[in-house]
Amino acid sequence: MQKNITIVGAGIIGMVCANYLQRDGHKVTVIDSRGPGEGCTAGNAALLSPDAVIPPAMPGNWRKIPGWILDPLGPLAIRWNYVPRITPWLAGWLRACSADRARAVARGLRALHAPVFDAYAPLLKDAGATHLLQRSGQLYVSELNGGASGSPLTTEMREAAGVHTQLLSGAAARELEPALGENIKSALYFPNNGHTINSLRLVQMLAEHFQRSGGTVLRRNVTGFETGEHGPCSVITDGGARPVETLLIAAGAWSGRLAAQLGTSLPLEAERGYHLTLPDPGVMPRLPLIHRDFYFTTTPVQAGLRMAGTTEFAGLDAPPDYRRARMLFTHAQRMLPGLRDSGATQWMGARPSFPDGLPVIDRSPLHADVFFAFGHSHFGLTAAPVTGRLIADLVSGRKPSIDITPYQARRFS
Ligand SMILES: Cc1cc2nc3c(=O)[nH]c(=O)nc-3n(C[C@H](O)[C@H](O)[C@H](O)COP(=O)(O)OP(=O)(O)OC[C@H]3O[C@@H](n4cnc5c(N)ncnc54)[C@H](O)[C@@H]3O)c2cc1C
Numbered sequence: 001m002q003k004n005i006t007i008v009g010a011g012i013i014g015m016v017c018a019n020y021l022q023r024d025g026h027k028v029t030v031i032d033s034r035g036p037g038e039g040c041t042a043g044n045a046a047l048l049s050p051d052a053v054i055p056p057a058m059p060g061n062w063r064k065i066p067g068w069i070l071d072p073l074g075p076l077a078i079r080w081n082y083v084p085r086i087t088p089w090l091a092g093w094l095r096a097c098s099a100d101r102a103r104a105v106a107r108g109l110r111a112l113h114a115p116v117f118d119a120y121a122p123l124l125k126d127a128g129a130t131h132l133l134q135r136s137g138q139l140y141v142s143e144l145n146g147g148a149s150g151s152p153l154t155t156e157m158r159e160a161a162g163v164h165t166q167l168l169s170g171a172a173a174r175e176l177e178p179a180l181g182e183n184i185k186s187a188l189y190f191p192n193n194g195h196t197i198n199s200l201r202l203v204q205m206l207a208e209h210f211q212r213s214g215g216t217v218l219r220r221n222v223t224g225f226e227t228g229e230h231g232p233c234s235v236i237t238d239g240g241a242r243p244v245e246t247l248l249i250a251a252g253a254w255s256g257r258l259a260a261q262l263g264t265s266l267p268l269e270a271e272r273g274y275h276l277t278l279p280d281p282g283v284m285p286r287l288p289l290i291h292r293d294f295y296f297t298t299t300p301v302q303a304g305l306r307m308a309g310t311t312e313f314a315g316l317d318a319p320p321d322y323r324r325a326r327m328l329f330t331h332a333q334r335m336l337p338g339l340r341d342s343g344a345t346q347w348m349g350a351r352p353s354f355p356d357g358l359p360v361i362d363r364s365p366l367h368a369d370v371f372f373a374f375g376h377s378h379f380g381l382t383a384a385p386v387t388g389r390l391i392a393d394l395v396s397g398r399k400p401s402i403d404i405t406p407y408q409a410r411r412f413s
Helices: 012-023 061-070 080-095 099-113 116-127 152-161 170-176 199-212 252-261 323-335 377-396
Strands: 004-008 027-032 076-078 138-142 166-169 186-190 194-196 216-219 222-228 231-237 240-243 246-249 269-278 289-291 296-301 304-313 345-353 360-363 370-374
Touching: 004 012, 012 027, 012 116, 012 199, 012 246, 012 370, 012 377, 027 199, 061 076, 076 080, 080 304, 099 152, 099 377, 116 199, 116 377, 138 170, 166 170, 170 186, 194 296, 199 216, 222 252, 246 252, 246 377, 252 269, 252 345, 252 370, 269 323, 289 323, 296 323, 304 323, 323 345, 345 377, 360 377, 370 377
Parallel strands: 004 027, 004 246, 027 216, 076 304, 138 289, 246 370
Antiparallel strands: 138 186, 166 186, 222 231, 231 240, 269 304, 269 345, 289 296, 296 304, 360 370
């Protein structure tokens, strides 16, 4: 049965859901205060990682937090005035750091990530955007002998998921990626991973195809909802109220506020990250690189070489601290000798993150015609197409292609 569906959020999650719902024959409207893809998706590291199964919350990570926070070049920063707000979320993150919980989260990530290239394929073919994806492989690197492979638990989790990797010496890594400096002593190669050369353009092309096929994209800020006997009956925007029948919240890091207005309180945080893009880097690695010691990435994209990473907790509304983008260059110079930063552009975006590192992909616990797709944390670009398929299954009343229990909202109740 054809439904009228309103989606709040035109990031990668909202636009992929819109395309999958439209393919099912529904009439879909997407509302966003910005252009498609201009939220967190625009500036991410552009990695597509079917083999990313290691959760952000891992046993022992908590011991590293004090050192990370005290190091001005460390991967984690918390603004002091935000400490009271972030403390309950961090407590949830610490609870997720047990080995058993991490193993369960890894299984949930694997199910969302493994089919990424196949699940994007039909959408990108229709949108004429296939050229934006590259199955290039990815290389994790470390300045420590054997450091690229991680802990015995990470190895166990990858093996359990059937992930194929190759452990390389520094010299073998330089043969594969000649741009790497001599201080890289070990590397782990993921041949099945890849990247997009332009994550913003990817969303824009999905939006253009969606509109050509009869979908509507509206540029409005959603400020609230009017609720009737059976749940929300209209969405209130800065351009007036619009009636809604079926509603999907896919508003990234802002989704927590919207879900709360619909009666469901969820522990979603803005996990702010930064990038620096070098249009003329002087040295251009062939592969996306992930530095295991400093927790950042470099990816060859259309705009140049993009360095991305870091986590900052300061809430959704605090101004960016671009020193965190600049520090990425300091780290990257160690890995890629000869790197130049002329003309560099900087960016900050908010990852929508739950303490356990899994998203919520679910029907609202309160309203039968309201659905949630947010909280994809570090992996939204990768998890988007399977999320889109799951939302299309839920909305159409089909049995989802994978077990959605790990992504249910009620895990936080
Ligand atoms: C530095 C960094 C690097 C990353 N690297 C990768 C990577 O390599 N691979 C990967 O898979 N993931 C990566 N991620 C994570 C990924 O970018 C996110 O998980 C993903 O972009 C989330 O997509 P989204 O559609 O949920 O949110 P967004 O892209 O933020 O989209 C949400 C949209 O909702 C709109 N919106 C919000 N509130 C309202 C409202 N009230 N009214 C109207 N519109 C509203 C916003 O304007 C926005 O456009 C990275 C993130 C960061 C920060």
